[in-house]
Amino acid sequence: MAHILIIEDEPVTRATLASYLDAQGYKVSQAETAENAESILEKQDVDLLLVDINLPGKDGLQITREQRAKSELGIILVTGRDDEIDRIVGLELGADDYVCKPFNRRELLARLKNLLRRTEDVRRLSRRIYRFGKFQFDVAARHLQTVEGGCISLTRAEFEVLDMLVSRAGEVASRDALMSRVTHRQYGANPRTVDVLIRRLRSKLEEDPASPRVITTVHGEGYVFTAPLN
């Protein structure tokens, strides 16, 4: 489940929010100040920030500006008064949404869910996890997972090839390009080596390796990744 970080100096509001979101099944972290929040952000993967605009020290707008500069993390601003200027400035700084205290919890939840849905793709891609067909290709973990939960291990060379193809999905990769990614030798590379690797990959991830859908051959040019990514 998604991880939400609440940044709010007022203890009662913070605790209320936290217990509500926790009851909804989210993983919730709390921070009283910007500094506090930053140390959590450094250590953990956070999916969404819920930030009070009025904080002692570095305020919510400042936090928004800084976070937006370095990530695509979802940000919802919370404020006590319905201050239109703050709201607009917050949005212009890149906050995704805004709620005013006292807020309707159901509304907050709806906004939160929407934002999480909207940022899901970006968050997954930033962790370099690609989904296609019935697989999930995790670049950091260097393996494939099937929807059913199975785990298909990839050899180093297979991994390199798949990574190169997936990250340039739709673009043709030449044998030379693939070869130089796989091997670190300078000369005398047999161009057929790549074909064999592709064949081995196909046997792992194609429904029917005889008529490949995921990795398509481009005669005379190379190979392309052609499965729909989501």
Add this chain to the structure above:
Amino acid sequence: MAHILIIEDEPVTRATLASYLDAQGYKVSQAETAENAESILEKQDVDLLLVDINLPGKDGLQITREQRAKSELGIILVTGRDDEIDRIVGLELGADDYVCKPFNRRELLARLKNLLRRTEDVRRLSRRIYRFGKFQFDVAARHLQTVEGGCISLTRAEFEVLDMLVSRAGEVASRDALMSRVTHRQYGANPRTVDVLIRRLRSKLEEDPASPRVITTVHGEGYVFTAPLN
């Protein structure tokens, strides 16, 4: 620049919005009703919907539900009264954001920009797919799909020819043009080669390859794609 579709029955609000967004450099289309909007959505690539929640006939919530079912198009709801229930229902149906009339234009613009930034990746990953007859030509996947769900694979040369013809549907492509797209060779291209490719393509996608409807020969000039695209 992004293409925004405004769905609003009240002419003054619609015109005001349209001219404001146009002045901001967006491509703007306008629709008075849901039906009107749907015909625009079918024909053109739209990046974001700005929908009034209160429309005669099919209303904004219904439009949201239907669009969200088939695409990840960004949706911002506009409502006249500050009706909390409508607002929450809209968000729960998957609208990405909403604004209340009378709205601050700067706020609308900020929300709009944020949403476009969020949906940028998704839109980039969306595919060029042409529909004609009983086929669907998926450029990214480099193959044809039939309505029945079958999949017809195309060789590289066939794909290049079809892509060139389809993307310039209605315009005649000369043999030379087609040949230079297909071949990798520098010299001595035989002009009859294209004919053979066309024949192979026709046998894959013509109902009756003897009297072609999809790819028509233009005597002395070349070939045209002549099937209706939808």
Add this chain to the structure above:
DNA sequence: TCAGTGATGTTAAAATTTGTTAACCAGCGG
């Protein structure tokens, strides 16, 4: 160290795609 195992590289035959050729066909103006 050394056998054993899995990963990687090489090769050659089989299969597929692409290119060439030539026979044949269709339309058209004399």
Add this chain to the structure above:
DNA sequence: CCGCTGGTTAACAAATTTTAACATCACTGA
């Protein structure tokens, strides 16, 4: 009807890719 131009078709040839079998390499644990 003839000859001309250009298009279609089938058969074949050339180029490229796939496949399987095998050789080699690199690492592991005894």
